Amino acid sequence: MEPISPITLERAFRYGLKLGHLRIITALARVGRVSRVAELFNVTQPAISKQLGELEQLLGAPVVARSGRRVVLTPTGEVLLKYGRQILYNLEAAQRELEQLREGGVGHLKIGAVATTMPTQVAKGVVRLRQRAPGLTITLTEATTDTLFPAVRDGDLDMVISRTRIDRTVEEYGALEERLISKDPLVIVCSSLHQLAGRKSLRWADLSPYTWILPPDGSAIHDGLMRLYKKHSLRPGVGTITANSIAVLPALLANSQLLGLMPRAYVVELVDRKLLAVLPLTFSRTAQEVRAVWRRENENPAVRLFLQSLSGELGIESA
Known part of the structure; x- marks a missing residue:
């Protein structure tokens, strides 16, 4: 692949690159098919293909390639994905905090948890949280970590409570923080x-x-x-x-x-x-550790309050 010229890059990032392009790239990385991205955005498949073509013309390089029946990102596409996720997440975080300011501190906290923590640590923490922030809207999602960790990474969840340590060898989890909140074998x-x-x-x-x-x-x-x-x-x-x-x-x-x-x-x-x-x-000594996982950039008031609620309800046994 020929290198992208500095002039082309300057023009693309200053005048042409849109948030819609980044949303398409992040969705495509997740589902692997243009048709599925079109369904997610409620538009036609040609509309998504047109956006991808526009992006490739702006950059002067392909961002996607066919791999069997799926579409994969090229190295150029992977770079856009890496930083695009961060840009989109920061925009969503800014929107949430602005909404909290407008509503006098009332916001929306999205918590994910594995089944073995939802009825105990999470339920008790939420009860304590509601005593301190009765106007806070809370959404609870129960799933396995292979679903929850990507969701908190992408900003679909604000925090995950699980029994699994983050795999620090996975580069895309580098922005995640974790804290031991209790031990429950x-x-x-x-x-x-x-x-x-x-x-x-x-x-x-x-x-x-x-x-x-x-x-x-x-x-x-x-x-x-x-x-x-x-x-x-x-x-x-x-x-x-x-x-x-x-x-x-x-x-x-x-x-x-x-x-x-x-x-x-x-x-x-x-x-x-x-x-x-x-x-x-x-069974397993490692599975007894219950951990909170959240994005480093997502230290908003609701996240901090829930961390305090978990600690106050259960007692942190280890730093």
């Missing part, structure tokens, strides 16, 4: 009527005859459980159930021989009521 649970309930000691091999309620594929907890089973030459049983909801587990486990993973903070009451039992096996 995941425990292996079953019905109080289960054949293994009440056992003082167990080996992993003792679990081999039983079927699991598994976290969804793509979650760090699912991957950790599969690694443990591989280490002990086991399989999670026939007829497994996949569930991305902690709330459904007690009903599924009751009066059955199923096994599941649940946060200790959520299980305590159910064990006291003799509905569930905790088995004496350690």
Whole structure:
């Protein structure tokens, strides 16, 4: 590819490059097809193609290339994506803060969380947050980290609460901050009527005859459980159930021989009521850490207030 001339670049960035071009590039990187980008923007496919052609003419270099049925970004397109994401995010952050000023500090906080933190750390933190900011609009989204981390990176979420550390080897996560907010171990649970309930000691091999309620594929907890089973030459049983909801587990486990993973903070009451039992096996020490993740540039008042609410409700055990 021939280098872009300085004059062409100067003209493109001073007079021709539009926010619409950056929005198309970021959307294309996410979905990989011009037709899908057109659907997202509610315009025709030729309209998106025209915008891409206009951008390439401005820069004097291709920004996309075909790869089978998908469209991928060229090195030029990747540079636009890298800085375009930041520009669009900063504009959205400015809009949010201006709205908060206009509304006297009332704003909108978008929180994402994995299933094992939503009903405990997140729910308690939100209750405390609403006591301090009753006019704040809050949106909660439950998903796995492979969905949540890109969403907070792109500005679709303000904060994520999960049990997974950020992969610092991924360059695009460089703008993310994280903080340990609590420790809440995941425990292996079953019905109080289960054949293994009440056992003082167990080996992993003792679990081999039983079927699991598994976290969804793509979650760090699912991957950790599969690694443990591989280490002990086991399989999670026939007829497994996949569930991305902690709330459904007690009903599924009751009066059955199923096994599941649940946060200790959520299980305590159910064990006291003799509905569930905790088995004496350690799942993973790393999965016990609950962390808040947010963009460095997104230190707006609502984010700071929620961090304080999480800390005040739960107590930070480590810096």
